[in-house]
Amino acid sequence: METKQFKAESKRLLEMMIHSIYTHKEIFLRELISNASDAMDKMYYKALTDETISFEKEHYKITIEPNKEARQLIIRDTGIGMTKEELEENLGTIAKSGSLAFKAENEAQDGHDIIGQFGVGFYSAFMVADVVTVVTKPFGGAVAYKWESRGVEGYTIEEVDKETVGTEITLHIKANEEEESYDEYLETYRLRSIIKKYSDFIRYPIEMKELERQPIEGSDETEEVEVVKTINSMVPIWRKNKRELTDEDYTNFYQEKRYGFDTPAKHIHISVDGAVRYQSILFIPEQAPYDYYSKEFEKGLELYANGVLIMEKCSDLLPDHFSFVKGMVDSEDLSLNISRELLQHDRQLKLIAKNIQSKIKTQLEALLREDRTKYETFYQAFGRQLKFGMYNDYGMHKEQVQDLILFYSAKEKKLITLAEYVAAMPEDQAHIYYAAGESTNRLDKLPQSELVRDKGYDILYFTEEIDEFAIQMLVTYNEKTFKSVTSSDLGIEAEAAETTDAQAEMFQAMQEVLSGQVKEVKASTRLKSHPVCFATDGAVSIEMEKILKAMPN
Numbered sequence: 001m002e003t004k005q006f007k008a009e010s011k012r013l014l015e016m017m018i019h020s021i022y023t024h025k026e027i028f029l030r031e032l033i034s035n036a037s038d039a040m041d042k043m044y045y046k047a048l049t050d051e052t053i054s055f056e057k058e059h060y061k062i063t064i065e066p067n068k069e070a071r072q073l074i075i076r077d078t079g080i081g082m083t084k085e086e087l088e089e090n091l092g093t094i095a096k097s098g099s100l101a102f103k104a105e106n107e108a109q110d111g112h113d114i115i116g117q118f119g120v121g122f123y124s125a126f127m128v129a130d131v132v133t134v135v136t137k138p139f140g141g142a143v144a145y146k147w148e149s150r151g152v153e154g155y156t157i158e159e160v161d162k163e164t165v166g167t168e169i170t171l172h173i174k175a176n177e178e179e180e181s182y183d184e185y186l187e188t189y190r191l192r193s194i195i196k197k198y199s200d201f202i203r204y205p206i207e208m209k210e211l212e213r214q215p216i217e218g219s220d221e222t223e224e225v226e227v228v229k230t231i232n233s234m235v236p237i238w239r240k241n242k243r244e245l246t247d248e249d250y251t252n253f254y255q256e257k258r259y260g261f262d263t264p265a266k267h268i269h270i271s272v273d274g275a276v277r278y279q280s281i282l283f284i285p286e287q288a289p290y291d292y293y294s295k296e297f298e299k300g301l302e303l304y305a306n307g308v309l310i311m312e313k314c315s316d317l318l319p320d321h322f323s324f325v326k327g328m329v330d331s332e333d334l335s336l337n338i339s340r341e342l343l344q345h346d347r348q349l350k351l352i353a354k355n356i357q358s359k360i361k362t363q364l365e366a367l368l369r370e371d372r373t374k375y376e377t378f379y380q381a382f383g384r385q386l387k388f389g390m391y392n393d394y395g396m397h398k399e400q401v402q403d404l405i406l407f408y409s410a411k412e413k414k415l416i417t418l419a420e421y422v423a424a425m426p427e428d429q430a431h432i433y434y435a436a437g438e439s440t441n442r443l444d445k446l447p448q449s450e451l452v453r454d455k456g457y458d459i460l461y462f463t464e465e466i467d468e469f470a471i472q473m474l475v476t477y478n479e480k481t482f483k484s485v486t487s488s489d490l491g492i493e494a495e496a497a498e499t500t501d502a503q504a505e506m507f508q509a510m511q512e513v514l515s516g517q518v519k520e521v522k523a524s525t526r527l528k529s530h531p532v533c534f535a536t537d538g539a540v541s542i543e544m545e546k547i548l549k550a551m552p553n
């Protein structure tokens with residue numbers, strides 16, 4: 001038996017794993033299962049390219065075996081196995097992908113970010129185990145080897161007996177520490193949930209023995225029996241044909257994934273096979289999560305590389321104005337161990353994000369057309385975010401959202417789109433009129449709007465603070481400019497109001513009394529039943545002024 005040292009890089013990564021304070025240690029299982037799956041893929045590839053090798057699907061599986069007494073967890077596969085050289089090379093040094101993660105170490109001292117976002121492969125086993133044993137027999141080889149390590153001191157390799165080709169990894173689960181219990185990694189129910197969470201879509205069955213209550217034959221009694229169960233569903237829902245799936249299937253997936261607890265307003269199932277290949281299932285929720293309009297809320301989609309979850313919240317996939325969208329993206333064109341920095345610049349990912357954004361837009365427009373009631377429920381929850389989207393980034397995304405926003409119409413007494421407003425404009429109407437205020441009730445009584453109403457023009461009511469700011473960013477819709485009913489120039493041709501001498505005297509007196517508070521007092525044609533009103537010059541309306549004044553500097 002030989003004892004060998006780890007390469008310097010590996011040693012440091014290992015140290016990081018052993019002392020990791022990372023809260024999602026459970027991902028070690030995902031890493032080991034994904035390696036097992038890769039090893040079987042390699043066999044499959046060999047069989048595809050070599051006629052003399054047959055590939056019997058039933059033979060390929062992953063077995064998970066916990067043993068509480070021995071504090072052991074075994075992960076067994078029937079993959080391609082490793083030769084002695086491969087053992088040394090693969091487990092003694094970090095592969096390319098490993099060194100990538102290693103680079104990121106400098107940025108995140110406790111390894112938190114790296115582990116969380118990409119996993120770091122085989123060494124993650126040391127987050128939960130103090131001894132790791134790998135017994136493996138390579139395809140085409142006669143001898144099997146055992147690799148064993150207790151951590152940074154190094155590892156041993158010796159020849160052992162193993163009948164079948166494949167790899168068996170035994171983790172000796174750490175003893176509980178004061179602050180942390182590791183017992184959970186020996187519990188079948190816990191292992192099952194970790195597998196479901198991260199590896200449900202691995203193409204090979206993941207089997208585990210579980211206790212099941214069964215009736216005893218010939219009696220009314222039941223007994224607990226150990227049965228081998230396949231934990232993963234193997235075919236991901238996103239790879240299935242849309243036509244075979246029901247709304248319920250999508251809702252189940254939404255809830256199983258805990259994307260939300262409501263019933264989504266709409267799902268979008270995308271399968272693209274072009275310059276970039278990906279599948280995606282997206283959901284438009286019906287209700288906003290409780291923290292949606294708070295700093296705590298994190299947008300993002302789950303990101304899979306060929307069926308393996310690599311990131312739980314990939315924010316680069318969603319623009320802010322669609323931050324309410326939930327769901328996942330799976331692409332064969334992404335590598336499993338890609339780092340966050342690289343991912344940000346990934347051309348494929350950018351293409352996917354662009355594509356997704358336009359799909360969401362089209363689908364929201366479809367919902368608006370086809371199910372107005374549902375859209376309004378959605379809008380109730382997320383309309384504010386759409387308007388923020390119009391305002392943010394200097395209005396860069398206004399084209400994306402301008403046809404998705406709704407405002408209350410004074411005439412229709414319901415929410416309408418800008419397109420609907422413009423379509424209903426009388427021929428002589430040049431502008432889109434709006435009134436900003438606290439509530440539709442109060443706006444109904446606004447004196448300044450009398451002339452506009454009298455002309456038969458509709459008025460959009462802005463009752464949220466963001467409304468007027470968002471519209472200012474839009475500038476025009478369909479070449480029509482927006483005008484506040486409180487602005488001094490309504491853009492309506494009207495007879496000039498004549499001022500009598502007596503009035504001029506009174507206006508003069510009023511102006512003196514109100515000096516510094518108003519610019520001018522003058523006769524107006526816009527009033528019918530009210531004696532007096534305010535009007536403003538320029539782009540900032542009275543309501544906006546109030547908001548701006550209330551804002552902290």
Ligand code: ADP
Nearest residue numbers: 035036039079081090095097121122123167337
């Ligand atoms: P990665 O999977 O990104 O290459 P890992 O650290 O997870 O990095 O694994 C390192 C290497 O060890 C793998 O590339 C593979 O060659 C080898 N390996 C790990 N587990 C197995 C296994 N169960 N069967 C065969 N080879 C394995």
Ligand code: MG
Nearest residue numbers: 034035121122
């Ligand atoms: Mg791996």
